Amino acid sequence: MRPQDGTGKQAGSPKDPQLIPLHQKPDKIYTRSFEGFYRNLRIAGGALLFILYFGVLWLEWEGRQAVLFDLPARKFHVFGITFWPQDFMMLSWTLIICAFGLFFITVLAGRVWCGYTCPQSVFTWVYMWAERVTEGDRNKRMKRDKGPMSVEKLWRKAAKHSLWFSVALVTGITFVGYFTPIKELIPALLSFDAGSWALFWIGFFTVATYLNAGWLRENVCMHMCPYARFQSVMFDSDTLTIWYDQKRGENRGPRKRGMDYKEKGLGDCIDCKACVHVCPTGIDIREGLQYECIGCAACVDACDTIMEKMGYDKGLVRYTSANELDGKKTHLLRPRMIGYFTALVIMISTLIWNLDHRVPYELGVQRDRNSLFTENRFGQIENVYQLKLINKDQQSHDFTVSVSGFPGLVYNGPTKVSVSTGGVETVPVRIAIDPAKLKDSGSINLTFTISPELDADDGYPDISINSSFIAPQ
């Protein structure tokens, strides 16, 4: 539940029961700047992701953009590998692996994905930084927002939105650059010559980034992201999440530094609300684990700083498990973890094996659907097929075509087919069989084979596809 008084105290909590309207406008969240280990970790993780996202599309591989999703040509280039629509299974595998990876990490350490690496969070932190640079820290922003419009307020707001918009625009252009070569896109944009689709998607992603990270922020995590809703079913008592140590912290209350607060019945929490003021979702972690918590550990850093200042042990708010808080042992190795880990290892190994043994060409065989069979001028029974040869390799290939499965069959079609790199060749072939040899068979299994000019030992095996020959009964 969102805080209603800017203090992080939850409306309707057992300590402060109150009735609130169902559709109440939530308070604006003003986060405070802070420092600490997890903040540095998040900056390092975010910087790495930014470098990858904004940098990878400038890399070249064999004369083309290293990572390019060429939708018109239906080819996805990822460094030395080109994926075709026929490789859709690999994409499915990759997505399933990502899902299992997310389950594994969630059971182990809660929502670390959300707090550290989710693009929504990473961009929101960047936008919050831009807000602080242009408008100042929490108190200044709150004061200025409450005050009347002034020249200073206007230029600061304008600077913030310009910075937000610039980040959004670069993000939008970069995203489209993964689908249109970036070295063609940038000159086209500068000379006002970019295509309408490129402009549309740049505009779309610019607006989406600006709104999501600038305006919607925590609302995306709380109301739009399905992961936030089902994560709680994945947690168990051994999952490491951010907890406030209630036994140690209560009774909370202000005190003078160095005083014997325990004698007065106080715990370690000085009720400074620093943990609430840094929280990007505006919750009070002292109320317990809440679905709004994205596991960013900002409250851990803020509280550790206070504990240090007070001369208390760090970790009043920390990564821990419900079991540990109850004085029990945290079990990292548990059946669910082992199950997810085993499934991950098997799936990743299978994907790597498939990538390594991926044959860079394909054969498709389709019988002519217009007639089951015909009789040719020699009185033989004839079936017509379309062979489709797809070359997904980075070089051209000459394939030898052969067919087997019935002694004495006659093959009428090209025996050599050249397919250029990235090319597709469709070849009609006819198979004829003497009816005297057919006896009363209604259908015969045939095997079509293509053999490249290179060796199977070098990763270029023959490919065979079965089809059927229909004969009169």
Ligand code: SF4
């Ligand atoms: S409660 Fe702490 S960990 Fe959770 S979102 Fe707020 S600051 Fe981040």
Ligand code: SF4
């Ligand atoms: S930052 Fe620590 S001491 Fe301050 S209110 Fe939060 S839990 Fe209590």
